[in-house]
Amino acid sequence: MTPGAKSPLRALGSIELQTRRELIHARLREAISSGELTPGTHLAEVELSEALGVSRGTLREALRQLQQEGLLTADARGRLSVRVVTEREVEEIFAVRHALESLALELICAREDRAPAVARVRQELETLRDAEGDFTAQLDADLAFHERLCELSGNTTLLHSWRSVSGLARAAVTAAGAETAALNMAYERHAPIADLLEAGDAVGGREFLRTHMRDAATRIEQRMHERAGSAAG
Template identity: 65%
Template sequence: MNEHRKQSIQGIGSIDRQTRRELILERLREAISSGQLEPGTHLAEIELSEALGVSRGTLREALRHLQQEGLIVGDARGRLTVRVVTAKEVREIFSVRAALESLAFAEVCAQPERDAALEAMRVALRTLEVTEGDYVAQLGADLAFHETLCLQSGNATLHQSWLSVSGLARAAVTAAGPETALHNMAIARHSPLLDYIATGDLAGGQAYLVAHMNDAADRIIATMAATEQQAQPPRAD
């Protein structure tokens, strides 16, 4: 290897521990969101670290983060599994999101100038549109759209509160599978919110957000119930 090529390669820089953890986090989130790692799947450290090509220490850091997000859970023995979300939890998660995002909307509407917030929401909506049809990518864009609303409120505590339930929100959406999720994440279900921001229609926007969250929860719960019903063995005559 000549000196110039050697310097060029060295200049790229090694991937540090933090970057590796983030890459593993994203890979595992995608596997859970896509259903590759189904709810209830046991996450064996040795198998996962070998499959991902990382040390068990780096993997543990990523798994701890996913546990904090609520995507995975541990039992008394420390055995980690992909979270199984109940219908009650789905309703609670979307109720909390409705409350937080309604408050965020109110704080955005209270701003004397909303142009910057509106543009940020337009960018987030365009990203959602670009990813339409790609379930995993669109799920990320959908959550980013709603997070953008919270960010634009300027309320850091509200944003942190939203982040604390975002992992659970991902788990809830994933529980219903791609078909229901893609319907809930459709552009047409999100674009009206920008009109409410533009006009400063507080009551209309908050009502729309609550209805959006309630409808999403209803559809997810209905799909979960139907799936559970189909999984039951046929009754003997």
């Protein structure tokens, strides 16, 4: 190798670093989603980096990604905490999801060649059913199902918009705890979507998704209200 030439081995370090960052990101996101790290928990960099056995620089990259997803918020001094989702935000997030996903459903229904899309949706449903009993896997499968619906619409702007709120969607779904989230993510609540797509019933699909999102948001809000009442008492 000539002097000053860049060694191909240098890239190996960045791969390891990226993998470590991704592992930290996945571990913290799971802890937030499951409630292991409760809303409002302050994430002290020194303590967290020591607990995870990683450098503060690598940790910051993972924390920055979680903040961009909406799972963490920063105070005036830049200190990060697990996002506290309000009842109003839950309602708003599910309303936005209804707008995006009902449009996705309409676009799929409008296609004559929608059979492959319906088959993909049914595959995602089977993944969701298989994940029941494993909260983290079920949460990932639930969000993947709804993301796939947007992807199959063929509208890249719609898909980008959904992905931009997916972190907030995760926070909203888990805002009332794992038990409530599991009820909302049940296979039975999602299965009719595939049948509506297969029938090309865009009107019925929009109304189904409206009820689907409204009921989920209401269940979360009621549980949050109950928890607040218990804490106050």
